[in-house]
Amino acid sequence: MTAPVRVLVVDDKENILKLFEKILSEGYAVTTASDGARALSLLATGEFDVVVTDIRMPGAGGFEVLDAVKARSPSTEVVMMTGYATVGDAVRAMKLGAYDYLEKPFDPDAAALTVARAAERRRLRDEAASLRRELQGIHAFHNLVGKSGRMRDVYRLLEQAAGLDITVLLGGETGTGKELAARAIHHHSSRRERRFVAVNCGALPPDLVESELFGHARGAFTGASTARSGLFEEAEGGTIFLDEIGELPLPTQVKLNRVLQEREIRRVGDSAASKVDVRVVAATHRDLRAEVRAGRFREDLFYRLNVFPVRLPPLRERAEDVPLLAAHFLAKHARAMRREITGFDPEALRLLACSTWPGNVRELENAVERAVAIASGPVLLPRDLPVELSSAASVLPPGPVLAALPYREVLEQAQDRVSREYLVALLSEFQGNVTRAAARAGVERESLHRLLKRHGLRSDDFKPG
Ligand SMILES: Nc1ncnc2c1ncn2[C@@H]1O[C@H](COP(=O)(O)OP(=O)(O)OP(=O)(O)O)[C@@H](O)[C@H]1O
Ligand SMILES: [Mg+2]
Missing domain, CATH: 1.10.8.60 (Helicase, Ruva Protein; domain 3)
Structure with missing residues (x-):
């Protein structure tokens, strides 16, 4: 059962109040006031979803009622009734925030429909406001948004991983937020002041991938006229995000495995090794176990990466x-x-x-x-x-x-x-x-x-x- 729509009807004509009580019988809780002053005191103490008020009444008129409603409860919708059908009044009322107006005499069905529409608008506004509140609340982690149980589990894991300074392997279909998750880990870790270097392993040409990752010595290959540092060195002290790790060529997988094991890198064409202090976060949309079985992914590298796996759930499951x-x-x-x-x-x-x-x-x-x-x-x-x-x-x-x-x-x-x-x-x-x-x-x-x-x-x- 949904709560009834609370409506306040204000008019100095008894027959109009009776009419609304009759047409709004089901699903509504109707309160009536026979003049503006009474309406103002009801508004001061009660909550209403919709207020229907006559414009011309002795004492406090419809515009005062409208002002009081908008000051106290801006999302309450107001419908004005006018006996003299002065377009000027109606326009002024709409400008001041009224939802709609009814011209007397009106058709009871049309009046009921207007009130129903006003109530629906109020409901949608409340819904939008509560969504906004939720967004500002706990339903997000860094740049990840979502309040489902599945995502809360993910936030918990990411937070744990961030604090542990270990290798993380992110899985999940395309577009599930793997890159956002990698950034969230970095920003919640003690490395947050240092660099976050993202590498798309699938986008690097196979013959350049090693020199990109580990750098190269001068003259290591044609075109290598100067020595260059690689992305691992650039991420020193921070986090390297190896995206699409499943696309890495097998020979590079061997080298990467050695880097992770020894925590040191050798530039291509260089025999000297140097220490690196980088946290690795890897991601793939592939099933790496299946890739291992198919011989496309090194088993030793898989186990080294799979220390702390986190799976981003597909949207259809949340x-x-x-x-x-x-x-x-x-x-x-x-x-x-x-x-x-x-x-x-x-x-x-x-x-x-x-x-x-x-x-x-x-x-x-x-x-x-x-x-x-x-x-x-x-x-x-x-x-x-x-x-x-x-x-x-x-x-x-x-x-x-x-x-x-x-x-x-x-x-x-x-x-x-x-x-x-x-x-x-x-x-x-x-x-x-x-x-x-x-x-x-x-x-x-x-x-x-x-x-x-x-x-x-x-x-x-x-x-x-
Ligand atoms: N939970 C989320 N909250 C807010 N935005 C999200 C969320 N998940 C994904 N996005 C947005 O969706 C887009 C895709 O996210 P992201 O690049 O992190 O996905 P991915 O898993 O790395 O995808 P792919 O495997 O295709 O690279 C981005 O624009 C990102 O900002
Ligand atoms: Mg991605």
């Missing part, structure tokens, strides 16, 4: 982190692009939460960043998100949400989603060619255009290239 991450990326990119975007439409959030995210957090971040760039209003809508999300999401909301809806609304929602999914499939199949898509669907071209527009789809988005 869906509860999706809203938090989405809010985090929304804030980050809205700030960077200087766009006033405050949140997600509930359906957009549902699509994000339903997706399986094969590219994990990176993919989610890209989707949100793109949505922030193309959004036309203050909230991100389903149409701002990649089309694949809608086609992959289930047609129906989860059971408890479903059961709370009227039958007709469920049918409409389901039809809407099936229809959207169908259109996405159709347009993808015909690569955005509306004429051919309409012929296949058995509808007029114009109808198809109308349908696409209604769903916020653009045929151009399905054209190749």
Whole structure:
């Protein structure tokens, strides 16, 4: 059971108060006040989600009520009623922060709908505020965001590893945050004042990888006109992050194993060894045990690296982190692009939460960043998100949400989603060619255009290239 929506109705006409008590019977707790002064004293002591107030009343009027609400509880939504339908009053009320206004005489159903919308807006605002609070709270570790049990376990391990000054091996699919985790370890360790050197082992050409890592002597190979230090030496006293360690060529694996064992390096073409004091954090998206079995990874190096393994879980196994991450990326990119975007439409959030995210957090971040760039209003809508999300999401909301809806609304929602999914499939199949898509669907071209527009789809988005 969700808590009832608390509504305060203020009017000097008894029949209006009765009317709201009648139309807001289910799911609402209605309090009434027959004048502005009484409303002000109720506001001073009670909490309301929505306040519906007449503008013209003897004594304290609707604007005073509005002021009092916004001063005390800014997220409470206010609906104004006006008997004289002066547009000026309505505009002024909206400017002062009212959510909407009702012109007397009004249709009871329309009034109930306005109050329901105001209550929904209040709920979404509260939700956004609590997400922001969570972000500022304990649901993050260094730059990693997430509050799931899985991520809390990860934070605990990273913190332990940071304090121990041992070799750490980070595993996890692409985009799960391995690099962020490596930086978090460095920044929580006693080496934080020294350098963090990141090396992508997969991106170094095989014939240069050794001289990059360990440096080279003058004349060690053609082109080596001067002696050069390697990345291990540059990280002296700090941390070296060996990313994509599974891509290291076998001969280099042998050398690296010796460096880790002896804690000293030899520059390529140099016989003298020098001591290094560097903590190694390695990462790979591969299953290194399988690589060992396949003969592509040295077993001795594997055991030397696997001292303290930490696995970053895929996003689909911690869906509860999706809203938090989405809010985090929304804030980050809205700030960077200087766009006033405050949140997600509930359906957009549902699509994000339903997706399986094969590219994990990176993919989610890209989707949100793109949505922030193309959004036309203050909230991100389903149409701002990649089309694949809608086609992959289930047609129906989860059971408890479903059961709370009227039958007709469920049918409409389901039809809407099936229809959207169908259109996405159709347009993808015909690569955005509306004429051919309409012929296949058995509808007029114009109808198809109308349908696409209604769903916020653009045929151009399905054209190749
Ligand atoms: N828990 C998280 N909180 C906030 N941002 C995250 C999180 N995990 C990943 N990211 C972001 O997602 C992107 C990918 O993260 P990162 O580069 O650390 O992943 P990775 O595991 O190293 O991926 P790959 O294996 O593809 O290199 C980055 O932009 C990073 O900032
Ligand atoms: Mg990476």
